[in-house]
Amino acid sequence: MKPDKISEAVVRRLPVYLRYLNELSSTDILTVSSQELGRKLDLNPAQIRKDLAYFGDFGRKGVGYNVIYLIEKIRQILQLDEPRHVALVGTGNLGRALCNYNMKENVKIVAVFDSDPSKIGTTMNRLIVQPMDELEQTVREKEISIGIITVPASEAQKVADRFVTAGIRGILNFAPTVLRTPDGVRIHHTDFTADLLSLAYYMDSDDET
Amino acid sequence: MKPDKISEAVVRRLPVYLRYLNELSSTDILTVSSQELGRKLDLNPAQIRKDLAYFGDFGRKGVGYNVIYLIEKIRQILQLDEPRHVALVGTGNLGRALCNYNMKENVKIVAVFDSDPSKIGTTMNRLIVQPMDELEQTVREKEISIGIITVPASEAQKVADRFVTAGIRGILNFAPTVLRTPDGVRIHHTDFTADLLSLAYYMDSDDET
DNA sequence: TAGATTGTTAATCGATTAACAATC
DNA sequence: TAGATTGTTAATCGATTAACAATC
Incomplete structure (x- = not known):
C-alpha cells in the first residue's frame, strides 16, 4: 500500500501543504496549481508536483489540484483520517x-x-x-x-x-x-x-x- | 573572516556539538574524539570532523579535540561570545x-x-x-x-x-x-x-x- | 483549438560518507 | 615506535530543479 520509500523531507512538507489547503478550503477557491502553492509556501512548483506524485495522480493537467480532494488525500497519506x-x-x-x-x-x-x-x-x-x-x-x-x-x-x-x-x-x-x-x-x-x-x-x- | 559559504545543515549542528561539549566540560574529560561525539550525538564522525574543519584546525591528530578550546571556538563561530x-x-x-x-x-x-x-x-x-x-x-x-x-x-x-x-x-x-x-x-x-x-x-x- | 498545468525523466546541485595520508 | 585520530580528497548518495511530452 505505502509507496516505495519516501524521503523524510517529502513527508515533512505534506503538513505544510495541508495547512495552506485548509485555508483555501474556507474560501471559494476550488482548484490550486503547483505554481500558486509554490509561491505561497516558498517552494519550487516542480518539487510540489513531485512530492504529490509519489502518492498518486491527484492533479488534472491544465487545471491543477482540486482543493477538497487533495486535502482528503493528504489526510489519508498522513493517516489522519481517524483520530x-x-x-x-x-x-x-x-x-x-x-x-x-x-x-x-x-x-x-x-x-x-x-x-x-x-x-x-x-x-x-x-x-x-x-x-x-x-x-x-x-x-x-x-x-x-x-x-x-x-x-x-x-x-x-x-x-x-x-x-x-x-x-x-x-x-x-x-x-x-x-x-x-x-x-x-x-x-x-x-x-x-x-x-x-x-x-x-x-x-x-x-x-x- | 567568515569562511566560504557554510551550509545551513552544518551551522545547525554547531549548537548540538556545543551542548554536549558543555556537558563534558563539567566532568573531568579534557579531550573528545569525533568518534565519541558521533556515538553520543548519533552522527557520522567524518561529518563532525568536516563540519569543524570548515572553521579551522581545532583538533590534534591522534588525540582529538580539547573540550574547553572547542567550546570557545564554537561560541566564537556562532557569535555568542558577546551577549x-x-x-x-x-x-x-x-x-x-x-x-x-x-x-x-x-x-x-x-x-x-x-x-x-x-x-x-x-x-x-x-x-x-x-x-x-x-x-x-x-x-x-x-x-x-x-x-x-x-x-x-x-x-x-x-x-x-x-x-x-x-x-x-x-x-x-x-x-x-x-x-x-x-x-x-x-x-x-x-x-x-x-x-x-x-x-x-x-x-x-x-x-x- | 490554444493555453495551462500536470506527471515524469534527466540534469544539477549539494550533502554525507568512506578512505587514507599526515602526524600527534 | 605503535596506535589513534585528525583534516581532506574522492566516492557515493540523495534531494532539488529544469524541461517537456502528455493532456485537460
Whole structure:
C-alpha cells in the first residue's frame, strides 16, 4: 500500500501543504496549481508536483489540484483520517502550551503525565495529570500511538524508554538532548535552542546574499 | 573572516556539538574524539570532523579535540561570545514558556511585546509586556538583533514586517505559517505542528527498517 | 483549438560518507 | 615506535530543479 520509500523531507512538507489547503478550503477557491502553492509556501512548483506524485495522480493537467480532494488525500497519506491519540509527559510551561494548542487535524493529546507528586492530580486543559506508573496502562486503554516529551533534558531519555516499553512508536522530543531508541521507533526533535543559536551565526555579517 | 559559504545543515549542528561539549566540560574529560561525539550525538564522525574543519584546525591528530578550546571556538563561530539580545512578540502560553527557558549560552530575551491591551503592563519573567508601538525604539536602545514570534498564524506576517522595519535580521517563527521577508533577513521556522503530523505518517506501518 | 498545468525523466546541485595520508 | 585520530580528497548518495511530452 505505502509507496516505495519516501524521503523524510517529502513527508515533512505534506503538513505544510495541508495547512495552506485548509485555508483555501474556507474560501471559494476550488482548484490550486503547483505554481500558486509554490509561491505561497516558498517552494519550487516542480518539487510540489513531485512530492504529490509519489502518492498518486491527484492533479488534472491544465487545471491543477482540486482543493477538497487533495486535502482528503493528504489526510489519508498522513493517516489522519481517524483520530490519533497522543500522550504528553512533562507539565511545565511548554507542556501546558502544547496542551492548549489546537492541532485542528485529527490529533489529540488524551493523557498527560508528570513524575512530580505535586503536579499529579492537578488538571491541564481538562486532563488530569497522571503519575508515570499509569503510563503503560493508559497507552493501551486510550490507544495512544505518539508521545510528546517536554521534561528537562536530564529526564528525557528515561521518558523515551518508558514510551518505548509502553509500545509507543513515535516520539516528538522537545528536550534539548539527543535521544536513542531502538529501530522502529521514530523520533522527531524540535530543538529550538539549536534553531535560535544557529540564527546567531548569521547576524551582523552584512554580507548575505 | 567568515569562511566560504557554510551550509545551513552544518551551522545547525554547531549548537548540538556545543551542548554536549558543555556537558563534558563539567566532568573531568579534557579531550573528545569525533568518534565519541558521533556515538553520543548519533552522527557520522567524518561529518563532525568536516563540519569543524570548515572553521579551522581545532583538533590534534591522534588525540582529538580539547573540550574547553572547542567550546570557545564554537561560541566564537556562532557569535555568542558577546551577549545577544532577543525580542519576543506574543505573550501566550508558548511565549511564556520560552521566556522562562534558560538558554544558558549568551542569548537573552530582553523585551516582550503584545498587541493585546489587557496584556500590556503585566510582567513575564521579570519583563514588563510592552505595546507594539515601542518595538522600534526598544530594538534600538537594547541592541536587539533577533526576534521571536509566538503570535497566532494570522498575526505572524505583520509581526515579521514590524521586526524587519525595526532592523531585526533574524527571526525565529513559532507560528504555523510561512513568512516572507526581504533578502538579508533570516527566518528559522519551528513548526511543531508539522513535526507532529508528519510523525503520524510513520505510525502503524510495522514495515520500518 | 490554444493555453495551462500536470506527471515524469534527466540534469544539477549539494550533502554525507568512506578512505587514507599526515602526524600527534 | 605503535596506535589513534585528525583534516581532506574522492566516492557515493540523495534531494532539488529544469524541461517537456502528455493532456485537460
